[in-house]
Amino acid sequence: MRIRKASEGYREISTEKVEGLGGGFRYCELGDSLFDESGKIRPSVTFPELARHIYFSETGETLPKERVGKSPFLGECRGVGIYLLYNGILGDKTANGGNILTRQVLGSLPPFKGQRIIYCAGNLLGKDRLESENLVVRQTPYEIKVS
Numbered sequence: 001m002r003i004r005k006a007s008e009g010y011r012e013i014s015t016e017k018v019e020g021l022g023g024g025f026r027y028c029e030l031g032d033s034l035f036d037e038s039g040k041i042r043p044s045v046t047f048p049e050l051a052r053h054i055y056f057s058e059t060g061e062t063l064p065k066e067r068v069g070k071s072p073f074l075g076e077c078r079g080v081g082i083y084l085l086y087n088g089i090l091g092d093k094t095a096n097g098g099n100i101l102t103r104q105v106l107g108s109l110p111p112f113k114g115q116r117i118i119y120c121a122g123n124l125l126g127k128d129r130l131e132s133e134n135l136v137v138r139q140t141p142y143e144i145k146v147s
Contacts, residue, residue, distance in 0.1 A: 035141060118136070
């Protein structure tokens with residue numbers, strides 16, 4: 001009954017007609033969670049899936065599918081560059097897949113002027129280097145906001 005009223009319209013107690021919203025309905029099906037019960041990223045999670053989640057949790061904005069490419073640079077929001085090192089995005093297929101922030105990895109990242117937030121499995125750069133490069137490192141999966 002409520003759905004019909006919402007789609008077709010109805011009369012308020014004051015006899016004022018409230019316009020309907022139309023007759024269309026949409027629904028979404030949820031996929032698997034990105035994280036398992038212990039908070040670890042599921043092995044089946046792809047780079048684009050995690051990239052969209054991280055970008056949204058960091059910025060509150062959606063990352064369009066067409067902007068998720070073959071680069072660890074996810075984009076810029078309010079003057080901050082957001083990066084994700086995950087799943088061999090840099091072409092390294094070893095155990096950590098370039099997911100650890102090292103000098104070499106830092107040097108291979110697309111440049112960005114301004115503060116950079118880098119999500120990665122680990123960091124081998126010192127505090128002074130991070131400060132001088134204007135970097136904030138967030139460790140995956142532990143520092144990813146889970147909603």
